[in-house]
Amino acid sequence: MPAAYGLAHLRDRSPHPDVIEYLERIQATLDPFHGRFLIHGGTLEVVEGEWPGGVVLVEFPGGMADARAWYESPAYQDILRLRTDHIEGDVVLVEGVGPDYDPLQRADKLRAAHPGGYAG
Template identity: 60%
Template sequence: MNGYALAHLHSQSSHDDVLEYLERIQGTLDPFGGRFLVHGPPVEVREGEWPGTVVIIEFPSLDAARSWYDSPAYQAIRHLRTDHIAGSAILFEGVRDGHDPAKMAAAIRAAR
C-alpha cells in the first residue's frame, strides 16, 4: 500500500528560507519515490474549519514515507519551513485496491 505525508499549513510565507526549502525538497523525495499529489492550493471548506492549505506527498509505502521524513537530507531542510510556517504534518497508509467501506462497516459491527 502507498504511504502518504500530509501537511496542514496554517499560514503562507515567501521568506527566503521557505523558498530555499521549496528549491531543495524534491531532491529529498526522489531517493524514496516521493511525489507531490497536492501542493498548497486554496481549499474549499465544506464542513468545519480549515485555516490554511494542504500538501499531500505520495510514497510507494509507509516505510518509504517514514524513511524520507527521518532522512538526514530532509531533516537538514525541515526547519526552513517550520521556522516560518505553522502547521501539522502526519504520515499514514492508504487503502488497498478494492477497498469496500460497506465491508469495513460490517466488520466493525461484527466486532462490537
C-alpha cells in the same frame, strides 16, 4: 502494499527566503523514496467545518516504510527547519488503502466488534 502519504496542514504561512530554499530543495529529498506531490497549495474549498491554511499531499508508492524513511532521512532533516521556523502546521504520515478496498468490509468489522450497537 498500499501507498502511504505525507499530509501537511499548513497555517500562518509567511513568505521568507528560507521557505523558498526549502521549496527548491525538497524534491531532491523525495526522489530516493519515489515521493511525489499530489497536492501542493492549490484552490481549497471548505465544505464542512473550518480549515485555516493550505494542504500539501505527497505520495509514497512504496508504503509507510518509504514515507518514514524519507521524513527521517538526513537530507530531509537538513532542510526541515527552513519550513518549521516560518510556517506553523501539522504533518502526518498515513497509510492508504489498496485498490480493492471496500468500506462495507470496514462496516462489517465495526458491527462485529460492537454487536449491541453503539451507545448514543
